[in-house]
Amino acid sequence: MKRKIEQLKKVLNEALQIDENAIADKIIYKGYKCVRCAKCCKAESGDNTVSIFPFEIRRISAKSGLKRGKIAIPTPSEDRDDAGNIHTFEWILEKNGNCMFLDKDLCKIYGCRPYICSTYPFYLVEGHLMVSECEGLGSAISKREALKMAGLLKNRYITEIKESIALLEKFRGFIPSGRGDICVHDSEGEHWLYMKDTDKI
Template sequence: MLGIDDVANRIRSVGFRCLGCGACCRRVAEDSNLVLVSPAEVRKIMAATKMSWDEVAEPYPDFIESESGGQYTLAWCIRRNEDACIFLRDGRCSIYPHRPWICRTYPFMLVDDDLLVSECPGLGTPLSLHDAHVAAADLCRRQAAETAEEIGLRAAYQRAVVPPGKRAVIDSEGMKVLNG
């Protein structure tokens, strides 16, 4: 696992400054703005907005057929409207202090010991060592949170039995059968 200094050096070599353009929040291709969120992140947003679970999150759109005749998916996403995240208002994030890890660390992602970089107009902009360390620390915390979520998801998946004819989301908290 990479340390914060290693990640910071890699981020600094790429360079980045958020331009506030909101392009990452808009749908430019099918599922281009699909923001995966953990149950903990959904609850954090719910607390900040006083919205319900169903108002904040929707099931990941790809469902898998279960042996029982039901269907399941393994993730939640922030709800979207026709062209953008529901929290993009007047070109700005309305939940910015409570935004999910994926938004907080965009356009970067750690996968094992690799720094993945998504397309973004702000790439290539010089970054201070301090800002690179802040971004790296967030990425390392995100990676730890995603690892914990994955462990919880595996345990929940092993216990889950999707009811016949039903759809469900299996996450680190367990199985949630969907209405309708």
């Protein structure tokens, strides 16, 4: 575990050096303008799963007044401890086919939507720009907008690494020690819950 954390700290140092200007130039080359099709939020367009960090859940909860269990659920997992409890490492936005925050093709939590949404269709892998399918690709984008996106992407990437480090630092293994039948291990530690009670959390 220690070795993995040290590796991630090196990756974090590299991430902090990412040149936003260079990322912005690549975004300009790809071209992008959101055409408000909302396809990235809908089930009909493929996998619309949105991973979400604990602080993002809190932010949405504060804005919407919804409890955590109405916002996010544990990501499915096959990992079990000796007592048969499930262990997982991620939260995903609750959905009912489409994202539950999509209303008439508009995002009800636009101002506090997760990083994955605000940076779509882009993401960084090992510091390199990657692009998902999107109707808005190929449209002209200003340098100012591209720089804004590049900054968000860098922040998202750095956050992902920091969250992973914090998770590993708190991870104790699959120990059946809490009240519940599922445990989410995240950057804040262990969250034990009963799957049937997720809307009461």
